[in-house]
Structures are given as structure tokens and as C-alpha cells.
Amino acid sequence: MPVKIKLKKFVDELPIPNTLSPKKRDYHSSYYEVTMKEFSQKLHRDLGPTRLWGYEGMFPGPTFEVMKNETVFVKWMNDLPKKHFLPVDTTIHGSEITLPEGRSVVHLHGGRTPAHSDGYPEAWFTRNFEQTGPLFEREVYTYPNMERATMLWYHDHTVGITRLNIYAGLAGLYFIRDEHERSLNLPKGNYEIPLLIVDRSFNSDGSLYYPSKPDQTDAALPHPSLVSPFDADTILVNGKVYPYLDVEPRKYRFRILNASNSRILTLRMESNQPFYQIGTDGGFLETTVKINEFILMSAERVDVIIDFSQYYGQTMILKNVTKSASPETADVMQFRVTVPLRSTDTSSLPFYLGNMERLPRTIAKKTRYLTLVRIKDQYGRSLNLLGGKMWMDRISEKIEVDTVEIWRIINLIDDDPHPIHLHLVDFQILDRQPFDVSHFQKTGSLIFTGPPAPPNPYETGLKDTVGTPFGYVTSIIARFGPFTGRYVWHCHMLEHEDHEMMRPIEIFKAYR
Numbered sequence: 001m002p003v004k005i006k007l008k009k010f011v012d013e014l015p016i017p018n019t020l021s022p023k024k025r026d027y028h029s030s031y032y033e034v035t036m037k038e039f040s041q042k043l044h045r046d047l048g049p050t051r052l053w054g055y056e057g058m059f060p061g062p063t064f065e066v067m068k069n070e071t072v073f074v075k076w077m078n079d080l081p082k083k084h085f086l087p088v089d090t091t092i093h094g095s096e097i098t099l100p101e102g103r104s105v106v107h108l109h110g111g112r113t114p115a116h117s118d119g120y121p122e123a124w125f126t127r128n129f130e131q132t133g134p135l136f137e138r139e140v141y142t143y144p145n146m147e148r149a150t151m152l153w154y155h156d157h158t159v160g161i162t163r164l165n166i167y168a169g170l171a172g173l174y175f176i177r178d179e180h181e182r183s184l185n186l187p188k189g190n191y192e193i194p195l196l197i198v199d200r201s202f203n204s205d206g207s208l209y210y211p212s213k214p215d216q217t218d219a220a221l222p223h224p225s226l227v228s229p230f231d232a233d234t235i236l237v238n239g240k241v242y243p244y245l246d247v248e249p250r251k252y253r254f255r256i257l258n259a260s261n262s263r264i265l266t267l268r269m270e271s272n273q274p275f276y277q278i279g280t281d282g283g284f285l286e287t288t289v290k291i292n293e294f295i296l297m298s299a300e301r302v303d304v305i306i307d308f309s310q311y312y313g314q315t316m317i318l319k320n321v322t323k324s325a326s327p328e329t330a331d332v333m334q335f336r337v338t339v340p341l342r343s344t345d346t347s348s349l350p351f352y353l354g355n356m357e358r359l360p361r362t363i364a365k366k367t368r369y370l371t372l373v374r375i376k377d378q379y380g381r382s383l384n385l386l387g388g389k390m391w392m393d394r395i396s397e398k399i400e401v402d403t404v405e406i407w408r409i410i411n412l413i414d415d416d417p418h419p420i421h422l423h424l425v426d427f428q429i430l431d432r433q434p435f436d437v438s439h440f441q442k443t444g445s446l447i448f449t450g451p452p453a454p455p456n457p458y459e460t461g462l463k464d465t466v467g468t469p470f471g472y473v474t475s476i477i478a479r480f481g482p483f484t485g486r487y488v489w490h491c492h493m494l495e496h497e498d499h500e501m502m503r504p505i506e507i508f509k510a511y512r
């Protein structure tokens, strides 16, 4: 168990991760090199320094700032030690004892990336590419950045140890900018702030704590054994425990990501002031939405404006009001509106943000019904599966490139919702509809017990990750393209993803 250390809140200033400079740049492309390293960093005034793994030896990793349609080449390099410093469970698929523990592969989450550069879980590599996974293809990845302006993030995606590599610190932010965004005159520069939120636990010496077995001791379990899932007891933003940010009485734009392994955040301002939401995972909404509270599951993002202009002299806390939150995890960070206004705030808070192409249900070529089910593995641990299948089972999601499909995700697991993430595509949430679970379990057919509910107001834009609650069919629609090849979809609770809750997708070109 982690020793409960009471860390004083709001004593460290919120850090802003550095922007990464390319090694080379020309008119429409740039080339970067990023090395994963072990290092130590202070995560709180009274703690540490803490041993971490990070891109360029930082946590979070350095931020990419790229333009839409700029081709970005990145040589991701691994300089990590041979041994992991967190408990590796060698009984889970892809993490066998014969495999090197210091392996890694990088995925750009939310990106439309050619398959060879998507960071397939089995395309891992070790230091100097000495050892590589069975599906390793290339050292330099290509990102075409064809999305609209948005905030993506990059993180580790190694089969069997993603939860450990990300927990160790392998995650960073990636901004795509475009002219349209510029024309909106949103708060920018010092007034646009990324918030990468995670939970972590610590040992008394300041080192990271990650459990090596589930709470209930069971002699039959392997050691170390995966726990599923794991919620840690301390909240960090941009790599600091409960930081504060001094702000001016004006509008700020916050780009918020939940990069926790499994924790569900429900964010709300203590002052009850609204968030003006302008974007979601995949970029701008059509129109600004005023919200007081929103849920972010692992990997979900929002783009919001907070207006501090009426709050000069006050301090307020960004709260996590998720029901299961403890006093420790109910606070995220503090804003202090104590800095006098430097100059008049000329930024805008536009209502209309631009067009968004909505896919009508009628153009879907196929509707897939995919269950989320829980069984037990050979050690009696719960095993959550997609469509009842394991990672290595034959590919069932084969999709013709550029066709539109509706996926109806039928959640039969009586527990927290699972954040389901698809690579390559942005999708729209159609609805969530309650159904008779026991009838479905007996007959395999759906009887709905209520009307379909539209997505939450803050989920109406393009998404790449969606919360799928128990007892509901969550329906999404997406166009699968423009690339062909092998991708994945999975639960973004990393403890689930590492333990079979991930499946391949094959995008193919039909020859007629």
C-alpha cells in the first residue's frame, strides 16, 4: 500500500510544458527527434524528486505545435533502461517474461495517421532499436495532420505494459493549428493554457506507487499481478501535485485532457462559474455551449473558455465532483485571480464556431453490434472483453476504406462506464439507449427500456473516445479512412486495455 502522505495543496505553480523545436523545417514539413529517458523530477514542493520515464526526460513530454496539413516526421527513440521500475505482470498477453521490459511504441491519440506510423501495440522497440516487436515497421513516423485545429496527445501504446509506461510519465500534448482557429480571435499566448490531468500515488520516499497486486490477497494470483482498474490518490496537473495558477481578471482558454490511467473526472468550478465549451476531442463545436460541469474519462479532451473578469481578488478551486472522489482527489487545482489586468482583453468568445459535417445515419453501410462483457481469466481475475473476443482472436472488424459505419456498443458490465476509443477516426455520438440486460443475456436480442438519449451537451462535436455506461447501447457513427491497414480500438482504461480489452481493426481497399 502507498503510505498516505498528506501533500499540501496549492503550493506549487502550474508548469507549462515546453514546446518542442524541430531539428529541420521547411515550407510544409518538419522533422523532430524525441528520446524517451529515465529521469527524476520534482512533482511537489515537499516530495521527491521522483523517478519517471518521459519523452525528452520531462513529464509531461514536450508539446508539439504544428500547422494543419504540415507533414511532421518524428524519430521516436528509446533510451529507457532494460528493467521497468514499476511491477510488470508477465502473465498477460504481450508481456511475457521473455520480452524486454524497456520496450515502447508511440501513438498519436486522435490523429489520422497512416497505419505504419500509428504505433501499433506490437510495433514496439527497445534502446537503439536493438530489439523490435513482431509488427515493427519503421524508425521515423509520419503525421500528415489533416485534422482540423485541435489538441491531440501522444503516449505510449506498448502491448501489455501501456498502463505502466504512461503511469511512469510517457505522455505529452500535440496541438494542430489552422487559419480558421486564428480567425476566431480566441484567448492565446499566455492566456491559452493546457491542463494535462492525471492521478498518481506515492511512496513515502517520493517514488511513484503502483500496486503489484489487487487489494484482496489471493494466493493463486501471480506476482506481480495486474489490478483492474487502478485509481491513484493524488491529482497532478502538468506534472505538479495540486498546482495553483495566478490569473488576470479576463478570459482564458483551457485545453483540458484527462490522461489518467483509469480515473473518471467530473470537473466543476468551486465558484460554480460556467465553462464556455468551444471544442471537444476532434476540434471546434458548431456553437459554443455553456456548461457548469462535465465528465472526462481517460483520454477525453475539452476546449473551454473561463471568464475571470468578474472575480478579481478571489481564489477558486477546480473540483472533481465524481461521486467516488475522496477528499484528496476532489481537488484538482486552484486559480488565483490576483494579477492586475495587463491590458484590455480584446479576445473573443464567439457563439458560432464553424461548420461541422454531420454524418446522416442513412449513409451507413453497416451497423455493428459489439458487446462489452466481463468474464474471468485463468487466475480468477476479471477480464473485460470487446465482442467477447481476445486481442489475438481473428480480426472481426474489417471495414472498407472511406465507408461509414454505425457501431452500437452494448455494455453488459455492471460497473463504471468504459471509455471506448477508436484509432484513425473521429466519430459522432448518436445516442445512448437503455435496454433489458437480462433479456439480452438470455436471448441475445435487444429490448429497449427507454428512449434514446442524445449525447451530453459537451459531447456533441467530433469525438475519438466515448463513455459507454452499463445497461445502455451507445451508438456512434464514423467514416473509416482515409488510410488502409491495421489499427486498433480499445477501452482507454489502461488496466483494461493491457488485459485483452483491445481489438484490431482492418481497413481495406476493395477491388472491383
Ligand code: C2O
Pocket: 107, 109, 155, 157, 299, 421, 423, 488, 490, 492
Ligand atoms: Cu490514447 Cu489507442 O490510445
Ligand code: CU
Pocket: 384, 417, 418, 419, 491, 492, 493, 496, 497, 501
Ligand atoms: Cu474498460
